[in-house]
Amino acid sequence: xxxxxxxxxxxxxxxxxxxxxxxxxxxxxxxxxxxxxxxxxxxxxxxxxxxxxxxxxxxxxxxxxxxxxxxxxxxxxxxxxxxxxxxxxxxxxxxxxxxxxxxxxxxxxxxxxxxxxxxxxxxxxxxxxxxxxxxxxxxxxxxxxxxxxxxxxxxxxxxxxxxxxxxxxxxxxxxxxxxxxxxxxxxxxxxxxxxxxxxxxxxxxxxxxxxxxxxxxxxxxxxxxxxxxxxxxxxxxxxxxxxxxxxxxxxxxxxxxxxxxxxxxxxxxxxxxxxxxxxxxxxxxxxxxxxxxxxxxxxxxxxxxxxxxxxxxxxxxxxxxxxxxxxxxxxxxxxxxxxxxxxxxxxxxxxxxxxxx
Ligand SMILES: NC(=O)c1ccc[n+]([C@@H]2O[C@H](COP(=O)([O-])OP(=O)(O)OC[C@H]3O[C@@H](n4cnc5c(N)ncnc54)[C@H](O)[C@@H]3O)[C@@H](O)[C@H]2O)c1
Numbered sequence: 001x002x003x004x005x006x007x008x009x010x011x012x013x014x015x016x017x018x019x020x021x022x023x024x025x026x027x028x029x030x031x032x033x034x035x036x037x038x039x040x041x042x043x044x045x046x047x048x049x050x051x052x053x054x055x056x057x058x059x060x061x062x063x064x065x066x067x068x069x070x071x072x073x074x075x076x077x078x079x080x081x082x083x084x085x086x087x088x089x090x091x092x093x094x095x096x097x098x099x100x101x102x103x104x105x106x107x108x109x110x111x112x113x114x115x116x117x118x119x120x121x122x123x124x125x126x127x128x129x130x131x132x133x134x135x136x137x138x139x140x141x142x143x144x145x146x147x148x149x150x151x152x153x154x155x156x157x158x159x160x161x162x163x164x165x166x167x168x169x170x171x172x173x174x175x176x177x178x179x180x181x182x183x184x185x186x187x188x189x190x191x192x193x194x195x196x197x198x199x200x201x202x203x204x205x206x207x208x209x210x211x212x213x214x215x216x217x218x219x220x221x222x223x224x225x226x227x228x229x230x231x232x233x234x235x236x237x238x239x240x241x242x243x244x245x246x247x248x249x250x251x252x253x254x255x256x257x258x259x260x261x262x263x264x265x266x267x268x269x270x271x272x273x274x275x276x277x278x279x280x281x282x283x284x285x286x287x288x289x290x291x292x293x294x295x296x297x298x299x300x301x302x303x304x305x306x307x308x309x310x311x312x313x314x315x316x317x318x319x320x321x322x323x324x325x326x327x328x329x330x331x332x333x334x335x336x337x338x339x340x341x342x343x344x345x346x347x348x349x350x351x352x353x354x355x356x357x
Contacts, residue, residue: 001321003029006090007063009054009078010070011040014092018069019045021310027317031063036070054078058085065320067119068092071160072167076101079116080108088115090316094176095333097167099341102334115320120328121312122177123184127260129305131244132185134253134264137303141250146185146222148178151241155202155229162203169206170226171198171340178224179336182214190217190356191339198347201229212343214355255302264300267292 004027008015011033022030023045032049034057035041041050051057058066058081066082068075068091076096082089089109095118096102109116122128128148135143160166161173183191191214199209208228215221230241244255244262255262283290312327319326342353 001027001317003027004064004317004320005029005031005062006065006067007031007049007051007057007060008033008067008069009035009057010068010092011035011044012069014069015040018067019048021313025310025313025317028313031060032057054081058082058087064088065090065115072172073097073165076105079105083109083112083114083116086112086114088320090117090119092119093180093333094167094172095330095337097172099334099337102330102337106330106334115326116330117316117319117326117328118330118333119312120177120180120333121309122181123327124307124309124311125181125258126305126307127242127244127255127258128181128185129307130260130262130302131246131253131255132181133303133305135185135246139251139264139266140246140248140253143220143246143248145245145247146182146220147225147243147245148182148223149225149241149243150174150178151226151230151232152228153230153232153239153241155208155231157203157206157208157228162206164205169208170228171207171210171343174226175210175224175340175343176333176336178226179212179339180332182222182224183332183335183339186216186218186220186222189220191215192217192357193352193354194339194342194346195352196343196346198344201227210343210347214339217356253302260302260304262302264302266298266300267296 006022006028008018015033019030022028030048032051033041033044034051034054044050057063065088068078070078072094075091079089079091096105134140161168194212194214196210196212198207200207201209209226211225213221213223242256242258246253251264251266253262253264315324315327318324339355342355346353
C-alpha cells in the first residue's frame with residue numbers, strides 16, 4: 001500500500017499533536033500545514049509544506065486527506081470545501097456547531113463521494129477501554145449504574161474556548177468525548193430520557209460545569225460529570241481527577257486516572273443476604289453500611305486495555321484501504337450532538353427530557 005498523504009489545517013495545540021504523531025505513524029506521509037495566523041506556521045517541522053492559504057492546501061494534488069484542526073466554528077465550511085475538491089477528510093471533534101451543519105456536511109461529503117470521519121481518538125483512552133472491557137465481559141452481572149467524571153483544579157479555560165461565538169465551552173470541548181464514550185459503551189441501546197445541569201461557575205459566556213444523567217433502555221443509569229473548577233488541596237501528581245465507577249448486581253469496578261488504577265470487587269456470597277435476611281458484617285449483624293465479613297469479597301485486577309491514541313490512525317489506515325470499517329461513524333457523532341441539544345434543553349428548563357423513545 002502506498003502512504004496516505006495528509007495535510008493539516010490549523011497548527012495550534014492539536015495541529016502540533018497531529019504533527020508529532022503522524023511524522024512517525026506507519027502508512028502516512030505528512031505533507032504540510034496551513035493556518036490563518038502565519039506565525040503559527042513558524043515551527044512547522046522541516047521538510048513539510050507551509051501553505052499560504054487553506055485553499056492552496058486543499059487544491060494540492062499531492063494531498064489525499066485533509067485533516068481539519070482549526071477552531072470549531074470553521075469545521076463545517078472547511079469540510080465542505082475539502083469535499084468539493086475531492087479530498088478525503090478527518091475533522092477534529094466536535095464535528096460541527098449544530099445538527100443543521102452536520103446534515104449539510106453529510107450531504108456534501110456524500111455527493112462528492114469522499115471519506116469522512118471525526119477524530120474521536122478518546123475511544124482509545126486506556127481508562128475508558130478498560131472499563132468498556134469490564135462492561136462487555138458481563139462480569140459485574142446486571143449493570144445498573146455507570147459514572148464517568150473529570151475534574152480540573154485550576155479553573156483554566158483559555159483563548160477562544162471562553163467565547164460562545166467561537167464554539168467554546170466544556171460541553172463542546174470535553175463533553176463530546178465523554179458522551180461519545182458512554183454511548184459507544186452502551187452501543188445498541190437507546191437513551192430513553194436524560195436530565196442535565198449546565199453551569200457557568202466562573203466563566204461569563206460558556207459552560208464550565210455539567211452533569212448529565214442518562215437512562216438507557218437496558219435500565220442502566222449513566223452519569224457524566226465534568227467541572228473545570230473543583231478546588232482541592234490534594235495536590236496529587238496530576239492537575240486533574242478522572243474517575244470511573246460501574247456497578248452491577250454481582251460486583252463493582254472502580255478506576256482512577258487516565259493511566260488507570262483500580263480494581264474489580266465481586267462477590268456471590270453477599271447476595272445470600274439479599275431480601276429480608278439479616279446482613280452479616282465483620283462488625284456483627286448490622287444494616288447496610290457495615291464492612292463485609294472477612295473473605296466475602298473477591299478483589300480482581302482490571303483487564304487493562306493498553307490502548308493508545310495512535311490506534312485511531314491505525315484504524316483509519318486500514319479503513320482507508322478497505323480492510324476494516326472506520327471506527328468513528330458520522331451518525332454516531334450526530335447522535336452525540338442531538339443528545340447535547342437535549343442536555344442544553346434540560347439545563348435550561350430544569351426538566352428531564354424524553355430522548356430516543
Ligand atoms: N481530539 C482532541 O482530543 C482534541 C484536543 C484539543 C483540541 N481539539 C480540537 O482541535 C481543534 C483546534 O483546537 P486547538 O486546541 O488546537 O486550538 P488552538 O487555538 O490551539 O489551534 C487552532 C489553530 O487553528 C488556526 N485557525 C483558526 N481558524 C482557522 C482557519 N479558518 N483556517 C486555518 N487555521 C485556522 C489558529 O490560528 C490556531 O493556530 C478544535 O476543534 C478542538 O475542539 C481536539
